[in-house]
Amino acid sequence: MSSPEKNITSVLKETRQFPPSAEFVAQANVPGAERERLVEWAKADPDGFWAEQAKSLHWFKPWDTVLDWSNAPHAKWFVGGRINASDNCLDRHLATRGNKAAIVWEGEPGDSRTLTYQQLHREVCKFANALKALGVGEGDRVTIYMPMIPEAAVAMLACARIGALHSVVFGGFSSEAVADRNNDAKSKLVITADGGWRRGKVVPLKANVDVALDKSPTVEKCIVFNRCNTAVEMKPGRDVWWHDVMADESADCPAEPFDSEHPLFILYTSGSTGKPKGVLHTTGGYLLGASLTHKWVFDIKEDDVYWCTADVGWITGHSYIVYGPLCNGSTVVMYEGAPNQPREDRFWEIIAKYRVTIFYTAPTAIRAFIKWGDHHPQAHDLSSLRVLGSVGEPINPQAWMWYHTVIGSGRCPIVDTWWQTETGAIMIAPLPGAVATKPGSATKPLPGIQAEVVDKQGHPVPANAGGFLVVKRPWPSMMRTIYGDDERYKATYWSHYPGVYFTADGARIDEDGYIWVMGRVDDVLNVSGHRLSTMEVESALVHHPKVAEAAVVGRPDDLKGEGIVCFVTLKQGVSPTDELKAELKAHVVHDIGALARPDDVRFTEALPKTRSGKIMRRFLRDIAAGRQSTGDATTLEDLNVLAKLREDDE
Ligand code: WT7
Numbered sequence: 001m002s003s004p005e006k007n008i009t010s011v012l013k014e015t016r017q018f019p020p021s022a023e024f025v026a027q028a029n030v031p032g033a034e035r036e037r038l039v040e041w042a043k044a045d046p047d048g049f050w051a052e053q054a055k056s057l058h059w060f061k062p063w064d065t066v067l068d069w070s071n072a073p074h075a076k077w078f079v080g081g082r083i084n085a086s087d088n089c090l091d092r093h094l095a096t097r098g099n100k101a102a103i104v105w106e107g108e109p110g111d112s113r114t115l116t117y118q119q120l121h122r123e124v125c126k127f128a129n130a131l132k133a134l135g136v137g138e139g140d141r142v143t144i145y146m147p148m149i150p151e152a153a154v155a156m157l158a159c160a161r162i163g164a165l166h167s168v169v170f171g172g173f174s175s176e177a178v179a180d181r182n183n184d185a186k187s188k189l190v191i192t193a194d195g196g197w198r199r200g201k202v203v204p205l206k207a208n209v210d211v212a213l214d215k216s217p218t219v220e221k222c223i224v225f226n227r228c229n230t231a232v233e234m235k236p237g238r239d240v241w242w243h244d245v246m247a248d249e250s251a252d253c254p255a256e257p258f259d260s261e262h263p264l265f266i267l268y269t270s271g272s273t274g275k276p277k278g279v280l281h282t283t284g285g286y287l288l289g290a291s292l293t294h295k296w297v298f299d300i301k302e303d304d305v306y307w308c309t310a311d312v313g314w315i316t317g318h319s320y321i322v323y324g325p326l327c328n329g330s331t332v333v334m335y336e337g338a339p340n341q342p343r344e345d346r347f348w349e350i351i352a353k354y355r356v357t358i359f360y361t362a363p364t365a366i367r368a369f370i371k372w373g374d375h376h377p378q379a380h381d382l383s384s385l386r387v388l389g390s391v392g393e394p395i396n397p398q399a400w401m402w403y404h405t406v407i408g409s410g411r412c413p414i415v416d417t418w419w420q421t422e423t424g425a426i427m428i429a430p431l432p433g434a435v436a437t438k439p440g441s442a443t444k445p446l447p448g449i450q451a452e453v454v455d456k457q458g459h460p461v462p463a464n465a466g467g468f469l470v471v472k473r474p475w476p477s478m479m480r481t482i483y484g485d486d487e488r489y490k491a492t493y494w495s496h497y498p499g500v501y502f503t504a505d506g507a508r509i510d511e512d513g514y515i516w517v518m519g520r521v522d523d524v525l526n527v528s529g530h531r532l533s534t535m536e537v538e539s540a541l542v543h544h545p546k547v548a549e550a551a552v553v554g555r556p557d558d559l560k561g562e563g564i565v566c567f568v569t570l571k572q573g574v575s576p577t578d579e580l581k582a583e584l585k586a587h588v589v590h591d592i593g594a595l596a597r598p599d600d601v602r603f604t605e606a607l608p609k610t611r612s613g614k615i616m617r618r619f620l621r622d623i624a625a626g627r628q629s630t631g632d633a634t635t636l637e638d639l640n641v642l643a644k645l646r647e648d649d650e
Helices: 004-012 022-027 032-044 046-054 085-097 117-133 150-162 175-185 205-213 242-247 284-297 315-327 346-354 363-372 397-407 486-493 534-542 578-591 617-626 636-645
Strands: 065-068 076-079 101-106 112-116 141-145 165-168 189-193 196-198 201-203 221-225 239-241 263-269 277-282 305-308 331-335 358-361 387-391 414-417 451-454 466-471 501-509 515-520 524-527 530-533 547-557 561-570 600-603
Touching (some): 046 065, 085 117, 085 315, 101 117, 117 150, 141 150, 150 263, 175 205, 175 263, 175 277, 189 205, 205 221, 221 242, 284 315, 363 397, 397 414, 451 501, 466 515, 466 636, 486 501, 515 524, 534 561, 547 617, 561 578, 561 617, 578 600
Parallel strands (some): 101 331, 189 221, 387 414
Antiparallel strands (some): 196 201, 466 501, 501 515, 524 530, 547 561
């Protein structure tokens, strides 16, 4: 265990630098001088810069205007252009990469499948025709609630092909959460599976959907993929099997040219209120952001074997399992299950088995690997690796160094990538052949991204002072709105500073211009890289008949980044028992999903409030942290800065 003093020292004096090796630079997609050129070009002529980058996509019809910001903050990119995301991810590759592996999939029980670009194209075309036959068309919303199997990508790309918007819901969410999202998006159809494998058990996805559909009046049909051969109920007239609707479908389904601004998908994410936001992304700009950053940040080459361990239910899965890599014609590894099934070396076994060259995972996973022991990675041949990525939360220098030495043998550049569901694509990250890395810093904004750290008034902060991370110019993959709620979109992201995008992250910038993101300054928690709102958990708690009031805060957690602590007052006459604590935890899981399981429930007579009646969250955060603060994952220094940045919340 490290002492707090040691942590403060390690962060304030974190001066280690890791420049890329000469060998890496020599083969890099973007070496240092090229990065400088791109950065300057994008500053001098942003429209010209983005127009040139967008030529990497296949357009049925070129655009007339690069950016229309006249209806700010609703951007339009590549106005007048016609494009199809599915065409860019599939058809475009058939002539040159038809027999190249697109998806190399490994199921948790050990089964595996490879789909070439040709095969993936065929599946997507057939499934797109099946969707059409079930009445799905341009502009309709489709909920996808699937395990990590190739069919999840097939479903997404089939929607894109016919212009339906997908709304992927992470398989760890509860039936309540699925119903909420169905209703907000007014989904017409749900695509699911009987179940998916996780830690040797079947997650009952279809059973969850059944409950959700009782409360989802807009949903007419449900397509079920048979993954686990478990018994499910099929409601006549509503539920159909994937293999049945595919059986006689033609594989001929030309990709339709859509407007560049045609909505591609909705992805729900947590904000500071109880109701998740439907982040809306559109086609041309999003696809450019995902594919360009994938090429740049991971230094993608034709024969790379690329593995991102995220779930397609999150934006990381959308941009860096499906759209970015497939648009670039990469070979993508996809794994269904848990990292410790059957043993704690499963990831390293997969890397060795498929000779993975690029590996992209989350700090919370890295901290678990450290705990499980070096002997697991050391038992496998990891020599194929050449770039290592990190995403989802700040990576603590200790975890960074372990990743660098134990997994990368000191040889692989580490790309710590900062971005959000809302940004669509990576915004701040080292280009691995161009920027020397510092453990714990996402380094510098990518070319074309004008990210800055500012004070309350919007002025750039001096070196190493804490401030708010903002983005000063629109970028192609930015969200366009919150589905059905333009006002909330404006208020949440564009009202803090006029014309400037507010990220809700606290950060500092050092004397070399490196950005150190510390964490959220709003009521969003980051639990194992999963984003949750305190208010969402509170609203679940107060729905329990025995609860009077609840306040939820995060506390530093060495493994998960943040843990969930609930302060609860009970209705009169209710006894504060341990059984009730367990019951409340189960209740939150039922309402939201296992990812929201509280780490601690504390009964209290009253909640501390200001005179105006606002809950004093800072005070509760201090109490919650006090009990367990080794401060290993989040440094005390960072916590102090964040507390200051949040000071207006009490
Ligand atoms: C929040 C966004 C898009 C990636 C997956 C999470 C935190 C993400 C980093 C990083 C420090 C990070 C931020 C951000 N975050 N990556 N490399 N360093 N913090 O997407 O669920 O939309 O969450 O995750 O706090 O605001 P998300």
